[in-house]
Amino acid sequence: MTAVSGTGAASWWLSEALASEGEARPAQPLAGDVRADVAIVGGGFTGLWTALSLRRRRPDLPVTLIERDICGAGASGRSAGKVHGYWTSLPRLARLVGPDAAWEMARLGTRAQQAIAAFVAQCGRDVWWREGGGLKVSAAPAQDAALDAAASAMVALGAADKAQRLSRAEVAGICRSPVFRAGVRYPEEATVHPARLARALRAAALEAGVNLHEHTPMLRLADDNEGGCRIATPQGSLAANRVVLATNVGQIAHGGIGRRFMAFSSYALMTEPAPERLARAGWTSPTSIVDARSFLHYARRTPDGRVLMGTGSGPIAYGGRVEAAAMTDDAASLRRAARGLKRLLPGLAETPVAGRWGGAIDVSSDRFPYAGTLPGGRVAYALGYSGHGVNPSWIIGECLASLVLDMRDEFTRSPFCTRALPALPPEPARYLGGSAIRSAILACEEAEEDDRRAPALARAVAALPGMFNLTIGTR
Incomplete structure (x- = not known):
């Protein structure tokens, strides 16, 4: 298996997080021939949560993590930082896996929300964690039906308290917009500075005794002669009994994985601080906002009065070619993000922009993440967050740790590991x-x-x- 290299331009999040850290230096690249019980490839949320889970469960277990860039430079440091589980997706999950399994997945999402909040409370860093709920709005007459269906389905599933239907006036009490018609509020959602969170997880992993090597891309992965695996890197190799692949879209090119996953892309802009304009719009709470489009707009504010506006409408990658410029530098997608800001929040449209960026999204064939093992059981993998990964990365980290330790538990028995993913059509x-x-x-x-x-x-x-x-x- 060959890894993907390159990450494109840094997001505003990562630049700000590194500036706030001061003198933090990258971990040394791996050099020479190294051995570990478990090797983790990828230093984003998934890889770091997995490493922390393994060390928590087995403090004596040698764990080595390699990252091709620096921790947080990939998808984890590019997200909107919207943190929520699966109550927003409960009706779709019920159609996919049945009501009981859907509730199981949603409850695991609540556990993840609580676990992340607990980590934030004790990590000693300000990662801008704010609990304000999430608001889904209809921003055109054709979107009304989607909100009606979502609210009705939640009532039918016995989860009415997880989704509060709001009138136009009630929506305006959260944020005033000339196009917001009605909404559904999901109380569980929070927001976070995603790159600061990734950097806090990195610090926690080092403190937990994880051996970390940054600027260390995986060049090849193959079986070794001792019943394990060997990862080739530019300056050496890493042998391990078990390997965890936590590189998200980087795995789509793998023949045994790629038929059930593909890569879309998402784009966002971050404004300069504009707290007075936010106040005029009445958006003073940390509640985040999405519209009811299929390729939605998503928005959230920051504690210093900035607004992030994004669009999940970026181009699709051909096969595993996630390094294409369209994944990180598509002008049309950036224009859609700017148009979204102007249409949804016109009072903020003239606010100067502090940063623009894009990135590939690993999308599963059913739109939910999945963790499993390759034939032989020595290599565990996970991907398919489908643009919603901050909360589920904790769940998947627990799944991967259990898979690596050969444990049959609530995580490996959950639909995150056991459901059947339909195959996608072959390319082209x-x-x-x-x-x-x-x-x-x-x-x-x-x-x-x-x-x-x-x-x-x-x-x-x-x-x-x-x-x-x-x-x-x-x-």
Whole structure:
């Protein structure tokens, strides 16, 4: 297996986190031939939570983690920092795995939320953790039905207290916008500075005795002659009894994994501080906001009065080619983020922009993360967060630790490890079909927002996923 290299331009989050750290230096690259019981590839949320779980359960277990860049430089340091479990997805989960298993996954999400909050409280760093709930809004008449369906389904599943239906006036009490029509509030959600959280996890892993090597990409992974695995790196090698792959989109090129995962991309901008403009909009709480599009807009404010606006509408990667410029530097996607800010929050549209960035998103065939092992059981892997990874990365870290330790427990028995993932079409059908459907959905949703009818061909192509019971986007 060959690893992906390169991470694209840094997000505003990572630049700010490193500046706040001061003199923190990268860990030394791995040099020479090194052995560990467990080798972890990837220094983002998944790899770091896995390392911490292993050391908590087995303090004597030698764990070595390698990261191709620095911890937090990948997807973990590029996210919006919206932290929530699976109550927002309970109706879709119930259709996928049944109501009981859906509740099990949602309850694990609540455990993850509590575990992350506990880590934040004791880590000794200000990672901008704020608990304000999350708000999903209808921002066009065509989006009303999605909110109605979500709220009704939560009532039917006995989870009405996890999703509060809000009127236009109640939404305006959280944030005033000329296009917000109604909303559903999910109380569990929090926000965090994702790169500061990743750096805090890095510090905790070092304190827990994890052997960390940054600027150490995995070049190849192969079986060794002693019943384990050997990872080739630029300056040496790492032999281990078990390996954890925690590189997200970097795994999609692997033949045994890639048929059930693909890469989309997401783009965001961060404004300069504008607390007075936020006050005029009435957005003074840490409640985060998403609209009800399939390729949604997502927004959250920061403690210093900035606004992040993002769009999950970026291009699709061909196969495992996640290093393409379209994944990190697509001008059209950046323009959609700026248009989203102007339309949803017009009072902030003229605020200077402090940073813009994009990144690839690992998307599973059913839109939920999955942890498993490759044939032979020595290599565990996880991916498929589908743009929602801060909270689930704790769950998946526990799953991976249990898989590595050959444990049958609540994590390895959960649907995160046991459900069957449908295979995606082979390339080039996957890329061509996915790109056509993406373009059609975008055309339809832009027409909906402009109060006009989309072209007939776009409507027909956009309807294809529903005909085959597939999920493209979020609804």
